[in-house]
Amino acid sequence: MLEALLTLTAAMAIYLALALLALSQEDHWSRAGMPPATRLAHRWRYVASIVLILAGLLCVAGHGVGFGLILWVMLVGAAIVAVALTLSWRPQWLGGIARVAGRLQAHAKS
């Protein structure tokens, strides 16, 4: 049960991190319905990388080093496709993540 919970959390974190990476590109940012002027700063890519690493640690914690690392690699692959398909068929679904990130960014600036 704990193992499944860790896997699920890791999978969601990886999807979130890759969605942030995609949104940090101007094209995808506007596809998600966000005005170009508010686009994400480059440092969001660092945030995404840290989330990816943390998700890797969750995988290792739940499944051990061997299985955990393979699981992480496979989940990242699956999430890349999932984010790309979201962007092509339902880009507005990433609007939520984009708005939260945009608001956090605006907050940090002020």
Next chain:
Amino acid sequence: MDRTFSKSMVWLHSWAGVIMGSVLFAIFWMGTLSVFDAEIDRWMMPQTRLPAATQPVALDNIAQAVLPSVPAGASQWRVDLATPREPALSFSYKLGKESHAQQLDPASMTFIPDQGTEAGSGFIFPFHYSLHLAWFDTGKWLVGLAAMAMLVLLVSGVVSHKKIIAQFFTFRPRKRLQRSALDLHNLSGLAALPFHFLITLSGLVIFITIYFPQAHEAAYGGGGEKARSTFMAEAYGRYKRPKANLPGTLASIDAMAQVAEREWHGGQPYFVRVWHPGDANSYVELRRSYANDITMNLDQLFFDAGTGALLHRFQASPVMSVQRFMSGLHFIRFNHWTLRWLYFLGGLSGCVLIATGYLFWLEGRRARHAKLGLAGVRVVEGLAIGSVTGIILATLAFFTANRLLPLDLAWSQTGWPRATVEMGVFYLVWSATFIHGWLRARHAWRDQCWLIAALAPLAVTLNWITTGDHPWHAMVAGHHGVLGMDLMLLLLAVLAATAARRLGNLEGKVVHA
């Protein structure tokens, strides 16, 4: 070949892809299905849909049940123990050069009638690595060549991709076919790049003894069969002693398994083999299970059959352990359902990668070839259709034939075993799809997609009619393998129907344009 590096990589990528794509798709498709070979076995062998054992069966009981079936003069007999994915016991023996196999229900210790099929583990899995071309290992060498080509394709593909970062998450399904095919090609290739690289490399590493046939001769000198057998003994472990030609007994195998558990620090055997059964020099081999580990260990113990005394123990050397780790990454014999599904998706991404590679090549040349009167597109298109939708269709025909052919077999009068007829249907349909592809050219994609959309639900329905296991019943009865297979078939039908409809729309546009 073009002079600039980048252009020569594009050239290499296109041509290696066009030439090897067909074999590569077959390998990837069959490999993807092999991820669930045991589940396909359950679907195709209805009488092995047994409940998973709740407690381990005593090895001595198993020996007692199978011994009456071991003929005098058999050189060995073996039982592979039940696992959650393989609920039946697999019993086999060797008499002379011939092998005989049968399955046993561990609950009743009775033999299950022959299911008359090679199914997933006997047809689909060996197809993946040998293409069923046994003559001089031609199939395995072709697969090796395709794997090397795959590595070249992966590297040249990455090198010739000009906008990796900018288009990393890009898929534009509404653009013209050539563009969206390339997007999907890049996406499936990059997302699963580590998987494709590791699965191809580990596939090559598994067959070290085939692809490097001279390595052991260089290391052990002497050459020939002797060097080979020394290498095999040191690398994979082997213990042999001659027959005494005097009658002997068989001590408790359970007691030997207890010794094994101590030697392996809690490890369990996954198969038991008795050499020279009934002889005074008979000995028992136990192999350690790797159900909970990536590395497929080679740990083996040999016991004197009469006294139960430990005769020999073997563990792989560090270098072989690396080979066994790579093999384990590839074979996924471990119990891990999340990874099993992710491997399945990884394999499918390989199929998408190859199919879209073909589509891009074809769409990029279609107009020009038509104008210049070249036959290239026509030839490659037939090849691509037979290789992609054709092999899927042939696999579905294989499943359908399995549910249509009666088990008791009037076929045996023709001299063809039922399993051979099933495989014959596969090859017949597969050949027909190539001919159809060459005759109908572009339209054959859509035709075959519709056929897939029709045949997949038919297989599900036939399974229901012949076994009573419709998806809901399979779920309630705990036949999860059957349920999964039915659901995947239905999903395949939906995807194929969607593809067929979109292809129809595209053709409509071309006609009206």
